[in-house]
Amino acid sequence: MSSIIARRRHPAAGYAAVAGGLVVAGVLYSALGSAGASAAAPAQAQTQIAQGKALFEDSCSSCHGLDAQGTTQAPSLVGAGAAAVYFQMSTGRMPAKELGAENERKPSDFSEAQIYDIAAYIASLGGGPPIPSAAQVSTAGANTALGEELFSTNCAQCHGFAGAGGALTYGKDAPPLTASTPTQIYTAMLTGPEAMPVFGDGTVTPNEKRDIIAYIVDTRNEPNPGGLSLGRTGTVTEGLLAWVGGLGFLVLIAMWLTAKRRRPGNGETKEES
Amino acid sequence: MSEIEEPGGPAEPVEPPEPGVPRRVIGTPSPTPVSVDVEEKPAQPPVVTDPPDKAHASRAEKLVAFLFVLAFVAGCGFIAAYVGLEVGSDRLPAGANPVDAVFRSNLALGLSLSVVLLSLGLGSMIWVRHLTPDQEIVEERHDLQSTPAERAAFQKEFAEGAALSQVTKRPLLRRTLLLATAPLALAPLVLLRDLGPLPGTSLRTTVWRKGLRAVTLGGLRPLRPSDMDTPGEMITVIPEGFQDNPDALAKAGVILIKFAPGQMSWPDRYEGGTLVASMNWTIDNIVAYSKICTHVGCPVALYEQTTHHILCPCHQSTFDAANGAWVIFGPAPRPLPQLPLMLDSDGYLAAASDFTQPVGPSFWERG
Numbered sequence: 261m262s263s264i265i266a267r268r269r270h271p272a273a274g275y276a277a278v279a280g281g282l283v284v285a286g287v288l289y290s291a292l293g294s295a296g297a298s299a300a301a302p303a304q305a306q307t308q309i310a311q312g313k314a315l316f317e318d319s320c321s322s323c324h325g326l327d328a329q330g331t332t333q334a335p336s337l338v339g340a341g342a343a344a345v346y347f348q349m350s351t352g353r354m355p356a357k358e359l360g361a362e363n364e365r366k367p368s369d370f371s372e373a374q375i376y377d378i379a380a381y382i383a384s385l386g387g388g389p390p391i392p393s394a395a396q397v398s399t400a401g402a403n404t405a406l407g408e409e410l411f412s413t414n415c416a417q418c419h420g421f422a423g424a425g426g427a428l429t430y431g432k433d434a435p436p437l438t439a440s441t442p443t444q445i446y447t448a449m450l451t452g453p454e455a456m457p458v459f460g461d462g463t464v465t466p467n468e469k470r471d472i473i474a475y476i477v478d479t480r481n482e483p484n485p486g487g488l489s490l491g492r493t494g495t496v497t498e499g500l501l502a503w504v505g506g507l508g509f510l511v512l513i514a515m516w517l518t519a520k521r522r523r524p525g526n527g528e529t530k531e532e533s
Numbered sequence: 534m535s536e537i538e539e540p541g542g543p544a545e546p547v548e549p550p551e552p553g554v555p556r557r558v559i560g561t562p563s564p565t566p567v568s569v570d571v572e573e574k575p576a577q578p579p580v581v582t583d584p585p586d587k588a589h590a591s592r593a594e595k596l597v598a599f600l601f602v603l604a605f606v607a608g609c610g611f612i613a614a615y616v617g618l619e620v621g622s623d624r625l626p627a628g629a630n631p632v633d634a635v636f637r638s639n640l641a642l643g644l645s646l647s648v649v650l651l652s653l654g655l656g657s658m659i660w661v662r663h664l665t666p667d668q669e670i671v672e673e674r675h676d677l678q679s680t681p682a683e684r685a686a687f688q689k690e691f692a693e694g695a696a697l698s699q700v701t702k703r704p705l706l707r708r709t710l711l712l713a714t715a716p717l718a719l720a721p722l723v724l725l726r727d728l729g730p731l732p733g734t735s736l737r738t739t740v741w742r743k744g745l746r747a748v749t750l751g752g753l754r755p756l757r758p759s760d761m762d763t764p765g766e767m768i769t770v771i772p773e774g775f776q777d778n779p780d781a782l783a784k785a786g787v788i789l790i791k792f793a794p795g796q797m798s799w800p801d802r803y804e805g806g807t808l809v810a811s812m813n814w815t816i817d818n819i820v821a822y823s824k825i826c827t828h829v830g831c832p833v834a835l836y837e838q839t840t841h842h843i844l845c846p847c848h849q850s851t852f853d854a855a856n857g858a859w860v861i862f863g864p865a866p867r868p869l870p871q872l873p874l875m876l877d878s879d880g881y882l883a884a885a886s887d888f889t890q891p892v893g894p895s896f897w898e899r900g
Contacts, residue, residue, distance in 0.1 A: 410751040413769045417835040417846050428835070429842060429851065455837035457767035457790075462760025464768070468752055483636050517658065 305380065312381030315374055319355050328385055333359060340451070341388015342379035347447040349375045351440070361431030362454065365439065389450045396466060397442035399474035407475030410468055414459065423476050424492040428455055438480060442473045581666050593663035600656035607648035614641035736899070737891045739772075740781045741884040744877055746773040747787060747821070755881040756789070758817035764793035765838035769824060772884070784892050786824035787872050788834055788843070789882070790854050794818055796841070799857040804867075809890045810857040814873035816882060821872040822858050825893040826850055828865040843869065866895060 317326060323334035330336030337345075348354035352366035368375070379391060412421060418434035420426050425436035432455050437445065446469055452458035464472070490497040584590035618638040622631040679687075700707050746755045747770035755773065767790050775781040797820065802810040814820075822843070826833045831847035841855040850863030858869035870892050873885035891899055 406751060413750045414767075414834065417832070417844075426846075428837060429840065429844065432837070452763075452765050452838055455839045457836050457838045458763045458765045459768070460761065460763050460766055462762065463749060463756065463766060463789075465752065465754075483630075483633050 308377050308380040309384045311374075312377035312379070312384075315370075315378050316381055319370075320378070323356075328382060337382050338385045339387035340382055342376075342383040342391045343389040343447040344451040344453065345379040345382045346375055346391045347444055347451060347453055349378065351444055353453070362433055365435055389447075392443060392446045392450075392466075394443075397446045397470065397473060399442065399470055399477060402467075402470045402474035404471065404474045404478050406468065407471030407473070410464065410472050411475050414464070415472065418456070420493055422479050422482075422492040422494070424494075426493065437476050440476070442477065445469075445473050445476060578668070580670065581668060584664055584666050590664050593659055597656045597660050597664070600652040600659070604649045604652035604656070607645045607652065611642060611645040611649065614638065614645055732896075736893075736896055738887055739785045739892060740775055740778075741772055741785060741787075741872060741887045743875075743886050744883050746877060746881050746883045747771070747789065748773045748776075750776075750786070757880050758819060758876070758882065761789065761791040761817075761819055764791055764796070764818070766791040767834070767836045767838070769834055770821075770882075784823075784825060786832060787821050788824050788836070790820050790822070790836060792818040792820065792841075792855065797855050799855075799859075802857055802868075804890060807889050810868065810871040811873075814871055814885065816874045816876060819874065819882065820854070821874050821882075821884075822852075822854065822869040823872065823888060823892040825869075826865055827860075827867040827869060827892075828863070828894060830893045833869065 316324075316328065320328075320337075323331060324337050325331050325334075328337040330338075345354075348363075349370055350368055350372070352368040353363035355369075356363045357366075370378075376391070382388070383390065411423075415423075418426055418428065419437055420434075423437035426434050428434060434456070440448070448456060449459040449464060449469055449472070450461075459469075461469075484492075490501065615638075618634070618641055619625055620631065620634045620638045625631060625634055695701055748755050750769045750771050753773075753776055756768070756770070761768070767788060770787050770789055771782055772785050775785060797812065797815065797818065799810065799812065801808060801812075824832050824834055826845040826847065828845065828848055828850050831845050833843050833845045833850070833852070835844040835846055836842070836854065837844070841853060842861070843852040843854050843858060844850070845852075845863065845865065848864050850865035851861050852858040852865070852869050853861050857871065860866075860868055867890075870888045870890050872888055875883055875885035877883040
């Protein structure tokens with residue numbers, strides 16, 4: 261202290277005092293400012309969670325239980341995560357119309373904001389992957405060729421090589437991916453809805469997920485050779501058309517060829533009917 | 534249309550339809566005549582070259598001519614499509630999609646050729662059915678054998694030719710000629726060698742060995758058990774370093790499936806004294822099964838995490854992944870072989886050994 265007092269008349273003392281004052285002010289401001297922001301964020305999140313809880317109690321709790329703990333009809337959603345809520349609700353699968361083998365895609369009755377509210381509520385119960393941001397599902401600069409390899413390795417068995425979907429056991433099915441948004445595809449891989457296995461970030465990295473999405477989106481724009489897509493389900497429809505249409509036509513031709521024809525001139529008046 | 538009569542000309546008496554005889558169905562042959570007089574040789578009716586119904590034939594002629602003209606137009610269209618629709622990225626204008634161009638070209642070529650062949654075929658059939666008179670003509674068949682004089686002349690000429698060529702007089706030439714052609718005759722037998730070599734023991738083993746890491750197919754990343762931390766996860770992996778070896782990959786494809794603790798349960802299973810599946814071969818509730826179906830070798834990766842069923846998309850063989858890939862439906866004769874897993878020194882998932890049984894479909898010597 262004594263050394264400071266001794267140097268208070270030093271020519272640099274004024275600059276030092278100003279610099280010190282600025283540092284103190286800056287530290288105080290940033291500390292107070294960030295404290296204010298971090299105090300505001302939980303408040304906003306709390307509102308969202310509260311809104312989500314209200315929506316959940318209205319529309320979901322009859323099956324999943326008032327506290328999302330699950331009932332005999334529906335599983336517990338504790339630990340399901342926001343991504344699972346987003347996939348199920350944005351594709352219209354939840355709320356389910358009925359208890360069946362498979363919940364089919366239908367127009368969603370909820371707005372994007374409402375779905376995010378419910379997702380925030382479910383996420384607040386603990387665990388589960390979050391909803392990816394728009395940048396996380398962007399296909400800009402994605403490696404479509406790698407996406408094709410990953411898709412044909414891990415997805416095509418159920419969804420078909422062009423994403424047209426396919427049948428599973430006991431009335432379940434792998435839905436077509438023709439209407440799925442990138443976020444829905446991403447959240448489906450992340451959460452493994454219904455019978456679909458989970459493709460977590462450890463096995464399929466976020467970048468690889470974007471590559472797969474890019475392949476699925478690109479494939480939709482591919483032209484169809486011959487003009488007819490035949491549903492793009494591959495050999496099933498093509499075989500059906502070949503057997504029923506093609507062979508049926510050939511059988512009709514063969515019947516026509518072997519049928520006895522009318523001979524109007526030589527007295528045979530009959531004709532096979 | 535409604536009357537059913539016996540076939541035949543107007544000279545034969547018309548028989549009344551027999552009761553109980555089913556009506557003639559289109560596409561079936563006409564009923565046999567009731568009786569045939571074998572004694573009386575049927576007189577050959579004079580050949581009538583004109584169709585019986587002139588107006589009908591005229592209509593048919595116009596239809597056939599139209600079809601032939603259509604075939605001509607479509608044939609010209611085929612040539613025009615071949616010349617006019619360019620394919621190949623070097624001949625397309627900049628920015629054009631070469632795949633689109635091939636699709637367009639294939640569609641135009643296929644459609645025009647189909648119309649040509651279909652019109653030609655239909656026209657020919659209508660020609661024969663509606664313009665040619667329906668008349669049976671008996672053609673006498675002659676003996677195939679030549680006359681004795683012709684045969685004697687041929688024998689004489691053959692003997693003269695053989696004498697002229699001196700093939701009988703000069704055995705050296707005859708034998709060297711036979712020698713010269715012998716390798717050519719034997720060559721096709723030697724080419725059968727390309728069907729081999731026999732597979733030997735190569736069908737019994739894969740490239741998996743102790744310590745060989747499993748990497749994801751596509752990303753080629755090794756996996757730690759913590760990378761598969763969610764029950765219900767599934768991923769296809771291959772042996773590290775073999776991504777460009779299709780022969781090895783054809784048998785070495787493996788699916789990893791993550792279970793929740795306690796979901797898997799099965800006793801040690803033996804096949805002919807060999808332990809082929811065991812709980813102890815899993816790491817952290819991650820189990821590895823061969824991806825090659827034991828039926829005919831399709832890749833099985835259609836996994837339902839709710840039922841733990843692995844389905845083969847080819848013939849619907851269903852394996853219970855939680856129970857040693859036991860076959861619960863379909864034509865597969867055996868469960869999917871399980872690959873014993875271990876952690877290598879860096880903590881990555883690796884094979885603890887090769888499969889303990891041959892992967893994939895049955896083969897003759899498998900036993």
